[in-house]
Amino acid sequence: MNATQTLYKVSHPLRISRYGAHTSLSTVERIEAIDALMQMLGTTLSIQAQLDYLEQTLRNVSFLPIRQLFRRLARTTADYAGFLATGIADLGGYAEPASLYRLNDVAQSLGFADCLIGIHDGMRRLRTADAVLREYQESADANKDSASKRFFEECLRRNAQLLWQINNNLPHE
Secondary structure, three states, X not given: XXXXXXXXXXXXXXXXXXXXXXXXXXXXXXXXXXXXXXXXXXXXXXXXXXXXXXXXXXXXXXXXXXXXHHHHHHHHHHHHHHHHHHXXXXXXXXXXXXXXXXXXXXOOOOOHHHHHHHHHHHHHHHHHHHHHHHHHHHHHHHOOOHHHHHHHXXXXXXXXXXXXXXXXXXXXX
16 A cells, blocks of 8 residues: 555645645656756756857966956856756756766866857857747646746746856857
8 A cells, every 4th residue: 555655645746846746747748848958957057068168268368358258158057957967857857967067077178269159159059948848838837836936937048148147158150
């Protein structure tokens, strides 16, 4: 009897997070949301690796505001990656940003311009993921799931904040 109760708890679609109970997300929808967040996390960590590489490349540059700019952008990106990892865990997934970050080592032969192009490519992928998050938010709103709605609103807000900061501080292609 105890094993049956344990199985029910594992397979039950209700998930409690710091935003509350995600009542409208079925298991399939939650897995899809986790997959979308994992893709966003991978993109974010790729951007972070390139920003870190640029910061290291510019460590000998005497113009301090440039170094501070890349340090600030890398910190913002790392904070966003941490938020995504926490969100993935809240929905029942598992993500280890440190391991994923190591997969994004930037080749030493890349130049400054190549890193900027890689960052802008990552920004395009995050903008595309923004549309997916909006769909999840609208679905949660339609199903009167306030916890999921708040969670996806926070994802959208933080994604927009990162995109805005990179867009306003780095030169465009």
